[in-house]
Amino acid sequence: MESLARAATGLILAAATVAAPVQLNGTFALLGGTQRIVARAIVSHPRPNEVTFDIKQTSQQGGIVRSYQIDMTKLMHLVVISDDFRQFSHEHPSYNRKSGTFRQTITVDPSHAYIVYADSTPKSAGQQVFRFSIPASANPSATMAPLPPSTPSPDAVTAGPYAVKLGTTTLAARTAQMIPLEITKAGAAAMDLEPYLGAAGHAVFVNTATLEYVHVHPMVRSTMSTTSPMSSGSMDMDQPQSGPVAGPHLMMHVPPLPVGTYKLWFQFRGAGSLEVASFTLAVR
Ligand SMILES: [Cu+2]
Incomplete structure (x- = not known):
C-alpha cells in the first residue's frame, strides 16, 4: 500500500x-x-x-x-x-x-x-x-551519471548489426584534423550502407561541460585510408562508379575543438535501418 x-x-x-x-x-x-x-x-x-x-x-x-x-x-x-x-x-x-x-x-x-x-x-x-x-518533468534522477573515461585506442562501437571504429578517441585541442571512420558488418567492411539526409553520415559533437555543438559530414573514401588527405569538398570523389555511396570507409574533418570531454554521435543508414554509434572523446 x-x-x-x-x-x-x-x-x-x-x-x-x-x-x-x-x-x-x-x-x-x-x-x-x-x-x-x-x-x-x-x-x-x-x-x-x-x-x-x-x-x-x-x-x-x-x-x-x-x-x-x-x-x-x-x-x-x-x-x-x-x-x-x-x-x-x-x-x-x-x-x-x-x-x-x-x-x-x-x-x-x-x-x-x-x-x-x-x-x-x-x-x-x-x-x-x-x-x-x-528540466526533468517528474522525480528527477539524482545526478548526471559520470561519463566513462575515453580509451586511447577504442574498440569498435556496436550500432545495430554494424560496428563503427574511429581512428582515435584522443584528439589534439585547437587543431583541425582528419579522423578515419570504418563501418563493418559481421567482421567485414559493410557494403549495404545508404546515404542519410544527403550525406554518408552525420556526426554531432557536444562538449560535455560547455554543451557547445558541432555537426560535420564525413567524406567517403574508396579504400581504407591511413593517411590524412587534403580537405576536399566532394563526398564521393574517390568513389568507384558502382560502389557504395555511404561508406564503409569514411574520413571525418573535425574542426578545432577546445580542450574537454566530448560526446560524438555518428548517425548513418544501414540496409533500411537508421543507426547511431556513440563515442566519448578526450580533447587535450
Ligand atoms: Cu548532418
Missing part, C-alpha cells in the same frame, strides 16, 4: 508539472559560430513522457525569420540528448510558414533533463544553433 501511495503521489506531481507551458530562451551553441538571430521555444508537456516544442526564430530586432536554406534536405534539425548523454535523437520539426514556428513533439524519460539543439541555416545568417534545457 505504501508503494502504491508513493506511486500515486508521483503521478500527482507529474500531473501538476505537466500543465503550464513555459517559454525558454535559446542559448547560442554553435562552436566557432556567430550568433545573428534569436531563438525562443514554448515548451509544453502534453503527457508526462512527452515534450512539445514550438520554436520561433527572430532577428535581433524581433522580426520573424521566414527564409531558410534547406540544409541536408530539411529546414531545421533538432538534436535531442539526455542529461546523462545516453539518449540521442535527431528530429525534423514541421514548419508553419504563417507563424514562422517549428513544432516537434519528442518522447522523454520524465526522470531525465534534456538538452535540445535547434540547428538551422537562415538565409543571410549562416548556420545558427541554439540549445534549450528541458
